[in-house]
Amino acid sequence: MSCVRLLELRVARRNTRWATAVGGVECGRRLHPVMIVLHVGLLTGILAESALAHRPFVPALGGPALAVVILAQAGRWWCMRSLGPRWNTRIVVVPGMPLVHHGPYRRLRHPNYLVVVAEGIALPLVCTAWSTALLFTLLNTVFLAVWIRVENAALA
Template sequence: MTSLAAFTVLVVLVGVERLAELVVSKRNAAWSFARGGVETGFSHYPAMVVLHTGLLVGALVEAYVREPHVPSALAWSMLGVVVLSQALRWWCIVTLGHQWNTRVIVVPGMAPVRRGPYAVLPHPNYVAVVLEGFALPLVHACWITAVVFTVLNAVLLTVRIRVENAALSTLSQEPAGA
């Protein structure tokens, strides 16, 4: 298998993983809404979907159009970062359980989760997103996609984290599951 074919398979697998996330997210959003969950910040959500889809499409387009030389040290090290980012993402999903979804929905009366990766960082899932956003394209030396996604994602995350922090500030500050 050529490195371009292997990269294509990797990007498709990440896309399938993202679809699995959306299934979990939809189920968890329904759970939250059934318990009186309140959604905030929906206006930036479509931009987030476009940006994350653009990461996958952009990486493949750049790989096929530019056909960059891919140093194996870069490919393997960035693949390692992609795998670690996926592990961190799923650690976040499992830790938050029903409270995790891709939207900002809080259930009144629930306390913020402060265990697992949330005991160390307030937004560990976004660390996973940042890592994956530059590492995935760089598995195939697609530096343009990596830079464009990273810059646009930084802008989006400033909005997203502000919205999420405001929503979380409405919750009891007693940690859930502590």
């Protein structure tokens, strides 16, 4: 999973360079480190809870959760492909560019965040780390409420 995250960060860095080169403006810059802490906390929490609480793999829970994680990854890559160079882990808006209305954006305004929510619940459950799933989901809900408000204002 960390390899996937590193690839996503590489794509995001490349897209940030492109966006700023064509006049893109970053909004909510102070929120980005919070997102990093949340996601590192998710991965760390999974490992810690699994090891320290001696959580066994439960196939009836872990199997379906793994299927959701795989679907979430497919959903994220669909979002990335649909947005092209505009996909980012930051809020970078290129003035004058129209919103994307194809792919998953045809039906949802923020499908990538639905993916993040699904993954934040399912990934810990693969390892029976239900406390991590609950804590991350609560913290991420608060974070996404702020992030989406900032992003919508930037896109308006």
